[in-house]
Amino acid sequence: MDQDIERRRVLRGAGLAGLAGLAGCLGNGNGGDGTDQPNGTETEDGNGDGTATETDDGGGTGETRLSWHAGGTGGTYFPLSNEFKQIVEANTEFTLQVQSTGASVENVGSLANGSADFALIQNDVAYFARNGESIDAFVGNAVETLRGVATLYPETITIVTLAGTGISQPADLEGATINTGDLGSGTQVNATQILEVLGIEEYDEQNAGFATAADQLRNGDIDAAFVVGGWPVGAIADLATSSDIEIVEITGDNLQAVLDAAPFYAEDTIPGGTYNGVGEDRGTVSVQAMIATRSDLAASTVESVTAAIFDNTGELSIKSEFITRETAQDGMSIELHEGAAAYFG
Incomplete structure (x- = not known):
């Protein structure tokens, strides 16, 4: 193999592994995937103010602020996420804190360590992360708590x-x-x-x-x-x-x-x-773009947010021709969160 190509591959792998370590993909020392969160415990939102909601008690009220990780401001994830924010805040008790990020791989890490409650990612990256393959950050470090909510658009x-x-x-x-x-x-x-x-x-x-x-x-x-x-x-x-x-x-x-x-x-x-x-x-x-979450987020929270979005898709102006309840499981590459499964039936 050409030395320049090999060097590029090594550097890329090192960068991904470093990102995974910072974002949490490499785990918290318990299960290797950074997933052990005690029931009812709040996690940090990445800014140090602990704004994530309740975890997997299924019915507690907890905090009403949710951290939603999007992508760069020059892409589609960020403005679409802000439209979701408006819809969710108008139709539920929750507020969304939309954050600009490096998108899919970084967002998986944020879901893994609990600093994000929801995130937009690609369906291929979701599959790689959940199965611990293909991307250096995930090989041998499957993100077992990654869950799907809905697919959105090509x-x-x-x-x-x-x-x-x-x-x-x-x-x-x-x-x-x-x-x-x-x-x-x-x-x-x-x-x-x-x-x-x-x-x-x-x-x-x-x-x-x-x-x-x-x-x-x-x-x-x-x-x-x-x-x-x-x-x-x-x-x-x-x-x-x-x-x-x-x-x-x-x-x-x-x-x-x-x-x-x-x-x-x-x-x-x-x-x-x-x-x-x-x-x-x-x-x-x-x-395919998709909404993802983490398994320890309360089912009631995920169901409420999912329902708010897909009961009000008429309020969207971005990719609205693609985002429908009927197509929301097309291309879903990982298992659904129980809250999303309850909504889609």
Whole structure:
């Protein structure tokens, strides 16, 4: 194996393992997954003020503040989570504290150590975490308390570049400088896997969130970026208003190779006109966004929050065409929390 590729893999693994240790994926010294929480005990919300709700007593009142971990402000998770916040607070006794994070992998760690009550993650990352495989942070450290609530919408994998870079197909990414997403994020997992599947072996990997990646493209610091999120992604839309962008398609044999690589990927299309200057449809792949929680959160809490969201989907303006009660278990990759199961019946 090329030494540069091996070094990149080692550094990426070290970063993920370090993130897991900080976020709690590596455990609290009891069961290896950071899951032993005494009944009725409050946990910290990551800011030191103990705002999580009651745990698994199933009916206690406890605190009414819930910590909801989203993603970067330039993606879809954060604004959608704030719409959930408005709906939940209008229809339940709970308040949601929405936090911007590095998204999926980091959010799993926050659920594992109890600093998050709910979080948005990708369905593939959820599967890896629950089964202790594929991602370095999770191998041998299965997050046994991770539970599903509902799936939401396809998370489109977008490879974005600027006109003039000479990148028009995946093969052109060879030797390029590519932002693969925040270190340890679901985006990085997808990006590095797809690049490997497509035979892209030599590239300079940069790691930053969507908003920073857009700035890097605008300033000429990178050649391309992977962005994973429901279209239109705000960071790409903003970039397209000031720069001529190109969307690199994954189609034909490349598409089939990615679909064959893992069961989590599905064929997807970014409709023409989604982004300024991109008038034609662009073929690509997607995973699924989902709401996750932890097994020790009270069933009554999870059921109340789930009901508030899915009884009031008409109040959503983001991804509302996808988020329905009828489709909320499509692509669910892990077992449901008992509160969610009670609601969906």
